[in-house]
Amino acid sequence: MNNLLESDGELYLVKGYYSANDAQQLFNTLLQSLAWKEEKIFLYGRWVKVPRLMCWYGDKEASYQYSGVDHQPLPWIEPLLCLKQKIELQYQCSFNSVMANLYRNGADSMGCHADDEKELGKNPFIASLSFGEERLLKFRHYQNKQIVNVMLAHGDLLLMAGETQHHWRHELPKTKKNKTERINLTFRKIITQTAW
Numbered sequence: 001m002n003n004l005l006e007s008d009g010e011l012y013l014v015k016g017y018y019s020a021n022d023a024q025q026l027f028n029t030l031l032q033s034l035a036w037k038e039e040k041i042f043l044y045g046r047w048v049k050v051p052r053l054m055c056w057y058g059d060k061e062a063s064y065q066y067s068g069v070d071h072q073p074l075p076w077i078e079p080l081l082c083l084k085q086k087i088e089l090q091y092q093c094s095f096n097s098v099m100a101n102l103y104r105n106g107a108d109s110m111g112c113h114a115d116d117e118k119e120l121g122k123n124p125f126i127a128s129l130s131f132g133e134e135r136l137l138k139f140r141h142y143q144n145k146q147i148v149n150v151m152l153a154h155g156d157l158l159l160m161a162g163e164t165q166h167h168w169r170h171e172l173p174k175t176k177k178n179k180t181e182r183i184n185l186t187f188r189k190i191i192t193q194t195a196w
Helices: 020-033 078-091
Strands: 010-014 037-043 046-058 064-066 069-071 097-103 110-113 126-132 135-141 147-152 157-161 168-172 182-188
Touching: 010 147, 020 078, 020 126, 020 182, 037 069, 078 097, 078 126, 078 182
Parallel strands: none
Antiparallel strands: 010 157, 037 046, 046 097, 064 069, 097 182, 110 168, 126 157, 126 182, 135 147, 135 168
């Protein structure tokens, strides 16, 4: 696999990790079976609606806090466990949670951020699966302002590793293009508070 970042991190894109048919079946299953909800986060001194639907699944101890919201994981369901175990086996890694995001149209988005919360550890390994509509994920380097654009399509897998979260922020920007639904799953390893 080729590292998409020239320096300061590791970013790998696996195109078609799931075939079009398998990806469509998984998209349909996840759309129907996950407990999607609209959330609010505390941003710039006020509570605002998150511009997408979300849910959090994982082991009982894998709680996660960001932007003033404490996420207690829902118990794993079989489709998510199967996806998790395939990636763990193939890439020799371990996850105890997954954040699911449903982007309903081009107006739904993810703001610029780094996954650098202390619960994720120093150099987190994060696996991101995409199902549904193709969307742009934009990476920006903190210091040199370099931009790396990654188009994520139906069935693609993106792996973030090494020092990526220290040096790069990423976002899924809004678009005026006519976009249909996209599901994104980011598998993570939450480190329990006693291990900090």
